[in-house]
Amino acid sequence: MSKKLLILGLVLALCAALVGPAAAGKKKKPKPYKSEEVTALVGHPIFNSASGSVVAVTAQEFINRCEIPTTNGVDGYVFEVPAAYQKIQSSINATGVGTTDAASPADVDIYLFDEACAIIGAFNAAGTDESGVLAAGTKYIFLHNYIGGPTTLQYTLKAL
Numbered sequence: 001m002s003k004k005l006l007i008l009g010l011v012l013a014l015c016a017a018l019v020g021p022a023a024a025g026k027k028k029k030p031k032p033y034k035s036e037e038v039t040a041l042v043g044h045p046i047f048n049s050a051s052g053s054v055v056a057v058t059a060q061e062f063i064n065r066c067e068i069p070t071t072n073g074v075d076g077y078v079f080e081v082p083a084a085y086q087k088i089q090s091s092i093n094a095t096g097v098g099t100t101d102a103a104s105p106a107d108v109d110i111y112l113f114d115e116a117c118a119i120i121g122a123f124n125a126a127g128t129d130e131s132g133v134l135a136a137g138t139k140y141i142f143l144h145n146y147i148g149g150p151t152t153l154q155y156t157l158k159a160l
Contacts (some may be wrong), residue, residue: 005088016156028085029159032068034079036154043148054111054119059142066117076144085157086139094123094143107147110155113140133160 021112054063058076061069068078096106101120113138121138123130124146134141134157145151 011067028062030082030088031104032156032159033082033085033140034154035079035156037152038073038144038154040073040076040143040151040153042075043151054142056144059111059144062140062142063117076142079141079143079155081134081138081141083112084094084158085134086127087136088159089136090159091131091132092123092134092141092155092157093129094146094153095129096143096154097152098145098147106145106151106153108151108153109144109146111142111144112138114140 031075040140054060056075056077058069058071058074060064061071062078068080072078094108094110096108098106106128107126108129110122110132111119111124112121112134114120115138121132121135123132141155143153145153
């Protein structure tokens, strides 16, 4: 009976040795993140020029200075991506609530920028809210209301 216990003990020790490093090496995903709600005072129906660049006042200040703009909230809002999400791939969902005018619902668009403030992605299809995949290396997010009018904006991130 002692041989059986010895063999069982060796098998359990071997299993623990094989499973332990795999479990220890697995990184824990960050909790889902919800940004603060912010307000953009005005929208602009012609945010993209023919070249596809973002021409909003807030976006241009951000691109030219490569820092959170002092005009944040005028016609869009720039957020810094939380550190836990800058190095991983995640889903992003942006929502907005427009003015009380039911004929003008919010059409929130998302623009993604790297640490050098170069645009690396956009989600700006027709429709009210946008969602997509936030690539690793994304440092900033710019949200605006394509339709216009004061809009409350917010985004959420969830690790993939």
